[in-house]
Amino acid sequence: KAGVTQTPRYLIKTRGQQVTLSCSPISGHRSVSWYQQTPGQGLQFLFEYFSETQRNKGNFPGRFSGRQFSNSRSEMNVSTLELGDSALYLCASLRGGARGETQYFGPGTRLLVL
Amino acid sequence: SQELEQSPQSLIVQEGKNLTINCTSSKTLYGLYWYKQKYGEGLIFLMMLQKGGEEKSHEKITAKLDEKKQQSSLHITASQPSHAGIYLCGAHYNTDKLIFGTGTRLQVFP
Secondary structure (H helix, E strand, C coil), X not given: CCCXXXXXXXXXECCCCCEEEEEEXXXXXXXEEEEEEECCCEEEEEEEEECCEEEEECCCCCCEEEEECCCCCEEEEECCCCHHHCEEEEEEEECCCCCCXXXXXXXXXXXXXX | CCCEEEECCEEEEECCCCEEEEEEECCCCCCEEEEEEXXXXXXXXXXXXXXXXXXXXXXXXXXXXXXXXXXEEEEECCCCHHXXXXXXXXXXXXXXXXXXXXXXXXXXXX
């Protein structure tokens, strides 16, 4: 069974631009969570989607948004990029998204904002 | 404030030595996950502990959950260079989202 895939793996953008990252969960998994990882703040939860609906949301500004498609693939978008948005963005896949389920992570997308 | 604190933040050990990483919660734990991350890569699931007193092992890694102390420990026996990486604990609190600890960076030298 294929694992979680994220594209692109690396991205360089400039301040003010916007970016879209993609995550394809494990086949049969319906929940996708997104995380931001930085050296200063560690791993922080962005949001979770289940069956095309946002189910949980972290404490990030509205510039960060996401969506999930009917095939469970998910995208996250960051508009008006800031230098502080430079980070490793990870997505995780779960079968049903219930508490107690294991989250399987993708390799991440490393975003550098110049 | 951080809900999950890990200690130590960084650990350098000689190959073959045993080591322990701790994860302490400021709130009641409903289960705890341990993940390992190679630098700049995704997280690899190690194990999940759900009940107080539960102990699980995978190869040379053992994790325990002490619900009373709201703490979990991860113990590596006879460390190897392949054990190097960042170890992260994660927990659910009153929502389904997973909160992660501060991380422990482990280096193993020959």
